[in-house]
Amino acid sequence: MTRRAVCPGSFDPVTNGHLDIIERAAGLFDEVVVATGTNVSKSRMFAPEERLEILRQAVAPFPNVSVAGFEGLIVDFCREIGAVAIVKGLRGATDYEYELPMAQMNAHLTGVETVFLPGAVANAFVSSSLIKEVAAFGGDISAFVPDFVAERIRARFD
Template identity: 55%
Template sequence: MLSSESEETPVRRAVCPGSYDPITNGHLDIIGRASKLYDVVHVTVMINKSKQGVFTVDERIDLIRQVTAHYGNVEVEAFHGLLVDYCKQRDIPAIVKGLRAVSDFDYELQMAQMNNGLSGVETLFVPTNPTYSFLSSSLVKEVAAWGGDVSHLVPPQVLTALNERLSRK
């Protein structure tokens, strides 16, 4: 039997957290796959005041919005605090994390268990596309800083912004 019009279907929400300094094609692979599984994917730039990024938080948010706009169900914002608090405030029951290697799993499993113990939020681990298994924002920044070609590792908008930023240093 169909539900009455007054009953709403729950919206399936998940969050893809990270520093995204900058967002890479590996991040986009995970976000894109999550966007097929969930009605709304929150891409959240987690703020760590102790780290100095190449891009400001606002610049990261702008770049992420540009490169995820075509998904249609991605919301981008920043958050300072515990990820589980972000999830509670927005009624998000799931965290989506990409895993590049077994070494990622050890750390991420501990975080997933802690997050679940604190709030009941579940973590979905998505194996990274092998094309991006070595890729990290830190590696992209280091290679780009030395003049290496990272054009195949980041979206064109990010490459332009990264080259402009690094040329000023």
């Protein structure tokens, strides 16, 4: 039986912190699906198709990782693809307090468990929002995102 997990997120943009969690999840599960919501009503730097394209390039080094878009509840997507777990990275206590009620609701709704992985210390302060803010003011984001992502972000502010 294939043990499939989902790593959900907006990934706008994908960061090295995200990739750390995805790589570690790939070592724990037979297959990992990186899933990004495609809600077009939300304002994002990158459109849904762009985020999927960027994610595919970012996870290409991991042979058991694929990328998919989804709409609606993540647990419904998990049920559709037969995932047994949702993998979430935690940077600290605030993330845990935010994620725990969702994990409990997801388990209640479908029985899909949530696996929390602590983020690497080097990435503890990095968020997609912070990356966009720093980039908007011309700051150097190259240590926090893959090079090709940094180039795409810089192109948005040029």
